[in-house]
Amino acid sequence: MVAPGAHGLRRAGPGEDFWQYRPATHGDTARSIDWRRSARSDSQFVRDREAQTAQAVVLWASGGQGMTYSGAQDRPSKRARAQLLTLALAMVLLRGGERVGLLGQPARSGRVQAERLAEGLINAVPAKGDEDAPSPKALRPNQRLVILSDFLTDPAWLEALLTRASGLGVRGVLMQVLDPDEESFPYSGAVLFRSLSGAVRHDSRDAAGLRDAYQARLAERRDWLRAQAESAGWHFGHHTTDRAPALALSWLYQVLEG
Template sequence: MQLDPKVLMTIKNLPLLAKTVIDGFMNGFNKSTIKGPGMEFSQYRSYQPGDDLRSLDWRMFARSDRYYIRESEIETSIAVRFLVDASASMNHMDGAIKKIDYAKWLAASLAYLVNIQGDAAGLYVFKDGGLFSLASKADPQHLQRIYHQLDHIQPEGKFTQPAHYKELFGSSRRELLVFITDMYQSRDEIYKLLDSLAALRHEVIVFHLMGQNELDFDFKGYTALEDLETGETIEIDTLQAKKIYKEKLEQYLEDIRMQLLGKHIVYKLINTSHPLDEALREFLLRRKKG
């Protein structure tokens, strides 16, 4: 079941939204790939005293009247850190949907998925001139803290890279970093951050959010556009500018893709008018490969 972002807007409770998104997504997904501690299902074996009862397969019990345990290909869990861009440009709207709202829904849904997989989730919000951090943990109470912080994000100012990123992200532990951003930068600030994160050898996924109106250059009724971070405005002639814009946009997106490919970073463009499914599938694909 896919949930249109317009429907998600009507769900005001973030924990409920996250559960609704993941439950709907899992109904159409092969559940065997997301059971256990976030690992792909491998095989069954007979239950032994002391085994974790959460790994019992009740369908097998119903068919055979015997207890079986699902075994996973890999038994270790990982820490997943969600990095959210909260600069002013994330206030961009496509219809009634803001990029920051889509970012919140995506981060909350993935954090919920991470939690039920038994992995640790952390939240890092890049704000104007600073960074809010919530270290990774794997308990339900911590998930509620993540929801609370996501709920209260108010985008403002420009994107800035924290000076102490090594202290925050330098870890010998296996980690997955999920960066949700619009890739808006004036002096390569985001590229510099990604350079730093890639150098630490963690796996990094970038979800690049763009509105349908940005992708189509569809700003009907507007004669000027405002830069949300600098306040500067430019006059536009949409009919004349559309073809040039589309050509430059295609080159811009290709440049981003190639830049991140060179850093061994996974890149996924996400249209904020589309359901979250594309991002969820990409996340699970990387999680299984990690």
């Protein structure tokens, strides 16, 4: 599991984890000498620890119109589930001392930041259309970025974002959030399909006849997303809204440092 809070900077400094032994120099006190290591040679050695700092984690949940879809009254919309996961992950990370923020906003630590994040999610303005994408210009060096979306619209934006992310040392996670109906495609007979924005419509006389082709396209999209993530050193996962959110939260928490 990811240990939230302190993260190594790969150099000596304040921290808890061992970094390296180095020969003692003028100014090192007797307390700083590692006498056990020094006893194995004719020199005195100091045990350095690795400098650590709280990492900055930024989160982005799609507000595209398609995210408001739910296939059943007893299931949350994709947008509601993505926002829940965003806030839950933020709370876990903040509890560990991380600096957390929504993409494009300052990443901060502390209890007050949890309130800011909740307010930001509640007041987030949905996109006017089906398309929605995070801005590559909002990325900052060495952040960790978590993106939650259904990734059902044109994903061309992802390549540009991952290219900029690689240049800035930004690593992260892609989480595809879908309604189970979007996985199984349970439709049959005459069905009028339309996007939530109304921009795309398809009138089918035999919806069941589309199932195999639809699921093949979905699998193709998912393979493409996984390949894009892996080529950038990121992680890719998927979650459906009929499953317990704790499962997705646990996975996100574990891979965030991967």
